[in-house]
Amino acid sequence: MAALPPPSPYAATALPGPGGALADVGLTVGGRTWHLAGRGGGQAERDRALAAMAAVAAVPGGGLPVFVGAGLGAGIRAVREISAGPIFVCDREAAIDAATGLRAALAGDAGIHFFDDPDPARAAARVADAARAASFAALAVIAHPVYARLDPGWYGGVTAGLRAYAAFRDRVAYPKFASRQAPARVLLLSRPYFLYREIEAALARLGLPWRRVATGSGQTGEEGVVAAILAAVAEFQPDFALTVNHLGLDREGRLTDLFASLGLPLASWFVDSPRLILHDYAALASKRTMVFSYDADALPALQDLGFVHTAWLPLATDPDRFRPLAGAAGPHPWRARASFVGASMVPQAGEALGKLAPYPLLAAHLPGAAAGFAASPEKSARAFLAAHPACAGPFAALPTAEARLDAELALTWEATRRYRLACVRGLLPFSPLIAGDAAWETALPGAGRDWRRLPELHYYDELPGFYPRSDVNLNCTSLQMKGAVNQRVFDVPAAGGFVLTDAREQLAALFEPGREMAVYADPAEIPDMVRHYLAHPGARARLAEAGRARVLAEHTYDRRLLRLVAAMKKAFGCVPKAW
Incomplete structure (x- = not known):
């Protein structure tokens, strides 16, 4: 990343209003005087913040307020009056904060988070991480116009990062199984295990578009796997993810939560005892997960674990691999x-x-x-x-x-x-x-x-x-x-x-x-x-x-995959956006 241009040097002076309360901050920049509050004062900050929150009010769960520049704090306080959720503030202006005393005044509110990383992309990424953890919440970006003039490199970089998150969010907000005619698109969480070959071959024979994401062989749920899944979802736009025996999922449920936040249904096909596998997994029974078991007797126990969607899906074979052998009756060490x-x-x-x-x-x-x-x-x-x-x-x-x-x-x-x-x-x-x-x-x-x-x-x-x-x-x-x-x-x-x-x-x-x-x-x-x-x-x-x-x-595995896809489409067809 290229070095950021240095911010403009300035001095900040608190300007009290009638009664001594802070009314504005005077900024001396290059011999000229700017006013932080501007003509509208604190009310302008309030109006700007409330308008941004209203713009995302129709989104399920609302939106996360992100202030790009804290200003006098009037907008932050206005949002706090209507929302008990987290508030994010990207601001690194120590001189302005010294004049307003805002960080000290808000220190008692654990839900207000300030980000001032020297790297603006990192500051935006931390906000995006919090939004992703909140089921890919929308961002209500409230940009103070003065800050971009003081330090266009940093505040412009933060704003660009937040826009990139919003664009990514739009890309993963597609409806799942939106078309009854189009073949289902499958994201395969792949690990070294015998059944994956059969599944991949069956998907190819059936003409179902699929994409493999390798989840390694050790602990899962780490950032590398998460990043690979997010990239595949944004680019490939699958209708559901598929795993075998919960392979690739972490015991803490991070990846299960990720799929739920993406609105991406997950199919897990157990071809070994679910009880022997799930006994030490916690909080994995997402409503967007469907569990298939080779053993019909296992289904009641899976339902007791909280899995709403379950189905019997027996084992099968690959007839391209197992097929009659010419000369099998002849002499051979295996005869x-x-x-x-x-x-x-x-x-x-x-x-x-x-x-x-x-x-x-x-x-x-x-x-x-x-x-x-x-x-x-x-x-x-x-x-x-x-x-x-x-x-x-x-x-x-x-x-x-x-x-x-x-x-x-x-x-x-x-x-x-x-x-x-x-x-x-x-x-x-x-x-x-x-x-x-x-x-x-x-x-x-x-x-x-x-x-x-x-x-x-x-x-x-x-x-x-x-x-x-x-x-x-x-x-x-x-x-x-x-x-x-x-x-x-x-x-x-x-x-x-x-x-x-x-x-x-x-x-x-x-x-x-x-x-x-x-x-x-x-x-x-x-x-x-x-x-x-x-x-x-x-x-x-x-x-x-x-x-x-x-x-x-x-x-055959072709038949099993057709049944699995049909069950997923029936359970999660036209899944609405998660936000």
Whole structure:
């Protein structure tokens, strides 16, 4: 920035009126005398201030008064008579203030803020920051004409900065979803996570305009992220913002408040347990946020957290990535009659149980409780622990919310470990191929074993080629989602493979069990069902083909994004300006 021209040197003298009260300030500038109050005196200052406030009175929430030059203070006092809100004064004239004594007189009013930064752009930016924090409030700029003559560089710079804020505010004040015909414009809050690739590809295929804003991988809500979002909103003018699992949002709610102040609706699609993610987030239930959950059972709890807009949005697949593979029946190291892809859950359960070491009574009873939870119709780990005869007391006595969450995780992961082990054991008579962590080596029989293990497979690069090479792909769902379905029930059929999955309540709303999906109700059924389908390749093929047809028709990410956009448009269509 170029150096500012020096202000004109002057002397200021208080001029009392009848009765001794301050009536004006005489300014001696270059041998000439100016009058601060001018012909109208203090009344002119009052009139100027009240006119500026009236000009923004129709704006929701009114406007923030900003005085560019304090003058005699008559205008400031007039605004204070009609408004209890903050008042901003950009003024660095020490000589005038010495004559008026205004700052000292107003020092008791904590709502009056003086800005005198040497850099006028910084002074204006501080006012703009306060206006943005107040839901992008309008500014009622009250410029004293004498100050721009005394120091045109500084007061002109302040005024230019305030105008820039007003222009930016106008750019982000556009109505959202204003046209029913125009495609929705999506601002994607991007972080490293597998689902973002699918969302971006689906948006591109659907022809929906979108813009990515990277929110990093550490703490969020900092100025760099805020600035990037503001720039994208002003330039791209999205209809709503989209995140996955609340990724990119800060726990304190700064970004949620920012979207609310912009009048920009926010969609958050949870593809993992909302409870495990939101337990340590506060004040994020904005009325302009819609939460989508892959698990319909999570919706009541989300509503209890204050989210007004919620919807069920299951997982899906990308058929451009998962598709039938030519020659899948031929020789290959991955070729198998039966297979399972997934974690043993041994490390996860061990780590979670280890966190309960300070609570030995609960830790002692929890493994037994986990066996019961796996078989119980109760979906909530918290509710199960609270009602369990041996665990209820120790669980209620835990000192913190974090400790209670650790107990829920320990129950869930240990129950999942036991359940998954029971399911995979049902594959052992068929020389299965198991792709997962090294803990499977100790979890399953070692001596004389007739099964193979692969290291964990990369979702994008390897799984699309793995599923078609197994005659039977076993699926057993994590117990963090007792009623929901996981990714595998969509990916395997899309790849042309056959999947044998466990019964889940929400599965029946997505597929027709027995015609489009082979389903077992208990791990004990797995060996007989695998034996049956290995012996009847025609039945396998019919189920795989019917399942794939249903997936392509209803369960792609394109379909999910269309549903999400339609729900956002219905909830927030023609959203009015926030100011």
